[in-house]
Amino acid sequence: MLVIIGHVNGFNYHVEGELYPFSLAVHKFCYSFHMPLFMFVSGGLLYLTRISREWGTLRLYKDKVRRLMIPFVFFTTIAFLIKIPFAGVSKSGLDMSVAGFLNAFFDPSSGPLKEMWFVGTLMWLMLLYPVYKTALKYPVMELVLLGVSIVPFISGVGFNIKGWFSLSGIADYGFYFLSGILFFKYNCLKIFEIKLWPVVIVTLLYVAAFVCIDSERFNVVTAVLGILMSFGWGVRVVKVFPKLFGSFRDHSFQIFLVGIFPQMFLELLVWKRIHSEAFLVPFYFISVVAALAVGVLVSKIGSKISFPFLRWCLGLK
Secondary structure, eight states: OHHHHHTOOOEETTSTTEEOHHHHHHHHHHHTTHHHHHHHHHHHHHIIIIITTTOOHHHHHHHHIIIIIHHHHHHHHHHHHHHGGGTTTSSSOOOOSHHHHHHHHHOGGGSSOGGGHHHHHHHHHHHTHHHHHHHTTOHHHHHHHHHHHHHHHHHOOOOOOOOTTTTTHHHHHHHHHHHHHHHHHTTTTHHHHHOSHHHHHHHHHHHHHHHHOOOGGGHHHHHHHHHHHHHHHHHHHHHHOTTTTTTTGGGHHHHHHHTHHHHHHHIIIIIHHHOOGGGHHHHHHHHHHHHHHHHHHHHHHHTTOSOHHHHHHTTOO
């Protein structure tokens, strides 16, 4: 939900490139921890569904190539074909040459669907699977690996590498991914399940960090608190509303893959014409619902396809 809401571009087209104050506040909130949370959850799920079940490395690699690489190639190609007729009116230009097409796979951030950078970074993190399996056998190695992953935040130095399938994202998100693995290995969720006060404290600390910390170097503090806040309220809310988000939570990957398309069309064909602050909240609502609906629809239709490769293109098993 945070990613979808963060992808709503409530630009003020009267002043080119600027967001309305409401959009800016929502954008700042979502981007303070939504991708760290995504990587944290991805690491946690890797532990729960693969590492703890002792999956072999080759089997894991085959699974991730099918689940990540095939949808990436498919949707990047689709986005390239869709964006060609809109290249002149889109916010960012598009290199429509063969070299530009090929470069979109080498450097997703320069391609027609920049939001797909996360697939590249996630794939690199998955390739370190043997490292995680070995480190998790020894607590000392876990601490060493965690310490290495947080060095970019402490030193302020990351991977200054452009392209290479978003390799630089390892420095930005490796710490969160590994933290998710350890969080679930040691069942840290129980901290929030017993009492409410840890959730309240983490929430207050997040609010303080969100308001006070304005340095990119220390954004990791805000992100970690946001992650813990999410899990904290999640385990409390699920006790009261166990089926919350049940209509679309089983289709989350397809929403990630295709939800951005209706959002881009709505911005280009609707919002760019209206861009009135009075309609900002309704536009957010429509954009979010469109992303969810299209993602669920694609997932349900795709699950009925009898050809495995076509299902893999849609991120389905």
